[in-house]
Amino acid sequence: MQDKDLPDIVDLVREMGAFRHEDRHRSADQDHNRATHTDASGRKREFEEDGEPQTGPLSGLPAQPDTASALPQHLEDLAARARTYVEAASSPNTRRAYAADWAHFTSWCRRQSVAPLPPDPQVVGLYVTALAAGTADDVPGRPAPRAASAKPHAVSTIERRLSALAWNYAQRGLSLDRKDRHIATVMAGIRNRHAAPPRQKEALLPDDLIAMLETLDRGTLRGLRDRAMLLIGFAGALRRSEIVGLDCARDQTEDGLGWIEVLDGGMLVTLRGKTGWREVEIGRGSSDATCPVMALQTWLSLARIAHGPLFRRVTGQGRKVGSGRLNDQEVARLVKRAALAAGVRGDLPEGRRANLFAGHSLRAGLASSADVEERHVQKQLGHASAEMTRKYQRRRDRFRINLTKAAGL
Template identity: 80%
Template sequence: MDTSSSTSGELPVNSSADDAEHKQISETHFPPLPAHLQDLTDRARGYVEAASSANTRRAYAADWKHFSSWCRRQNLSPLPPDPQVVGLYITACASGGAVGSAGGTGTRESKPNSVSTIERRLSAIGWNLVQRGMTLDRKDRAIATVMAGIRNKHAAPPRQKEALLPEDLIAMLETLDRGTLRGMRDRAMLLIGFAGGLRRSEVTGLDLARDQTEDGRGWIDILDKGLLITLRGKTGWREVEVGRGSSDATCPVIAIETWIKFAKLAKGPLFRRVKGKGKDVGPDRLHDQEVARLVKRAALAAGVRGDLSESQRAHLFAGHSLRAGLASSAEVDERYVQKHLGHASAEMTRKYQRRRDRFRVNLTKAAGL
């Protein structure tokens, strides 16, 4: 919920901890240079940060802190990289012992990390070492063999978020107040997230027009027949066409137009914090986690999956529920859905299709049985 105080549930895009981590890495990667090269140094530092998303950098910074803390507790050093130390660390992660202290004193229990989390932690260690001019040999048997054993023993099918289908989305929209700025903004976010099949960072990364902010991930163009979204995604730049809906109440384009009009937006981020008891719109871009919070809050209020307990339902929905909902409900050729979502392969698109005809192609009958 939005408030005007510093304790608002809507988070700022950057935190001081992230800035400190980035500054440390940048200073390590770029040693002091002559004054006439300072401008190029600053630009190079900016390109380093642009090489990965802000979310990725935050996750990698947190993982490096986790690894460094574990090393300190074991009286080990994270630098220079030692494959045997990394192998012991991922073993501790897989067994739930990554928070224990050295010597068996002061230990506390922790849940074992999933295979995907351990793989991300390994990637984070490698990335942080590269920023410091070092390398980690993940093919070293002390790492590779342990990781192979972890995959064989602990790998499990991924837990996917529930897809929100059109009827679910319509019910969620009814829980929002159409007469408030916050309600208008939230309606626009839900509808554009669903109709555009957008990731949460893509929703909050939109600007009103091209080249208006440094941290923007794309912009919108409102046309007669719909909304053209230009995005910088994981696979490069792409365009997403969002046509006008059959009903004004559920049309994503009208929702965007309404939000822009009443919020009196002219330039900069499209989705911003609402403050001053819901009467004012601030200049700051929403944090992408607000999309997940909105989806979860509206789904619970609308009673989606009411056959489950509230605690169970709370874990079912997130930002990806909108993206999966479009992929699961759009009755068009699969290749159009793949292009719309910006997937490099049809296999990735199928992972998002929670509801589809899985036996449309019957190879058993085709083989003559």
Template identity: 60%
Template sequence: MVDSESEKSTSAPSDAFDDVQVDERDQEESDTIALPSHVAGSGALDRLVENARDYATASTAENTNKAYAADWKHFARWCRMKGTAPLPPSPAMVGLYLTDLAAPTGPAPALTVSTIDRRLSGLAWNYAQRGFSLDRKDRHIATVLAGIKRKHARPPVQKEAILPEDILAMVSTLPLDLRGLRDRAILLLGYAGGLRRSEIVSLDVGRDDTPDSGGWIEIMENGALLTLNAKTGWREVEIGCGSSKATCPVHALEQWLHFAKIDFGPVFVRTSRDGKRALDTRLSDKHVARLIKQTVLKSGIRAELPEKDRLALFSGHSLRAGLASSAEVDERYVQKQLGHASAEMTRKYQRRRDRFRVNLTKAAGL
């Protein structure tokens, strides 16, 4: 397993050169925000153009931008391999591309329906950024996608929830040094808040501490209030104090901030290699995913399974699913904590719940 603190192709050479050329063209095509050709440039206008590009980039989450960029790169290379071009958009070629993703003619594995759907969204977004419109209702796309869903769709594979006894076992494997204090706070805060891993690492101590902040914390007498700029908009998450200091997320957070001497900027940062000194660099959300998998292995959760299967069962979403599955409160409070727009979405996170508490059969007189 890669040390979290040391974060630092099979194509032929001619393909690699072509890919570089495609990337360069894609970069030129993606810089769609520019001054009209009849307007003379100036320092002030050029700065406005750069600011506009920054705002355009910020219109979607960083991970979404990365995924969409990868989608376009893959599609552009596929088009080149088929002897065509990705521009202007051709619904017929997009339909063939989706077909190749679902039933590949080469050695590549078939993609899931959800991934194919996401690829199509990525292409539509990329075309829009280049000034084109991809008609997803065109018969070449819509009927092919409908057929793929009808033939290949399967229930989504959900990650397992981390239950209360699991999270306690996981934090008990952490050392008592500075790095251990940080990781304990990450796990407990993420679990109690039902937070996404990106939300955990985007937190700042105070409001407007850093330009890349995704929210901030306020520690109060009875808990901590998190104000988050999440994928569904701004929301507040209340995390109350636990029943004991050993398992209290608020106490763990206070311990980390105190001993790391953090009173400004990112809450969760990297530490020195010896684990004794906090650095200035904000943690990546990948650290949370690695931390969960590492502590799952060390704690012996699902030890009856091979290591590979155990690692595949858990991810960053296991923290959110754990809260949704374990909190013995009215469902609407869980929905609010997770920031879901509908109760139906919250129920998808509940791995164990009383599915037949409302018995419509008896209510109908049977």
């Protein structure tokens, strides 16, 4: 039976991480800018008055009792490893987004003269109300902007920020009750009043993709790289982070999300994605011009890449290949640029066309055009449910089943 006098291991790790972080990085100036608040249990909580989050896997945690300083030496390595696991629990993009959301919330609290700590459902309810009303960035005492210039946040953005607050509070050992009436009732009203259908990116079908490939210069390394990225992203239905996260082989980089194996029938991609590890089969194309395996092999051969990241930045007027991994934003820019150059959806004005395409256009394109059983498409996309896969099938099966005629009309 566990001794009730012993601290929970989670609390112990949190105390260790907070103590080491604060002890290593806190300066006299930072101490001067801190304010303390007392929660319901009578313990003092600290927060940065400027609302800027600190960096690190356990950043911004409130100071813990000095008992953490008595941590045995032989547990310090375990504490350091625990912090790396905490950091690995979420993706870098998620942590950056949550840190930015927390900074926005604490900045709003400072302007409204309310404390962000401890969590107060009424304060959070007022914050999400300000987001929905487009007044979250207003400064008290100054004239409010005109109603026409106010920009209410989308419901999806508000829900993400609410999730970010709950996550940040949890990292501080606190709990935000999202079912509290001050939050739940307000969010229900916001959804009823402001919810809108999701804006999905346009699916790029095979003819669109072939036209996009023709806009790329096969005589340059950049053109060869871009061809390989488009074809692999489409044929594998990969996310943009998965495309640039691939390595030439297993365990070659610390930041890699997977690796490739070229086989006789095609290419096997092993990925660590949102739903865990999965294997994606990318078969060879019907011609060399549209074969994703051939395109990748050509790029790797001429770029002289045999180890590390597959897709890298090309510099020196297209003659030099860097060693670092390409940013996933480059995939979205490539898709948008090539689609516009190929005249995809040329029936629409230029301004509207620019907002139609992004990295997900490749995933949606395969899901919408592959004429196979739905379960195969679901497996390729790595979805846990067929319902999610159908959301990616933008144009497939539309009006194939006519219930009007089936009913006798």
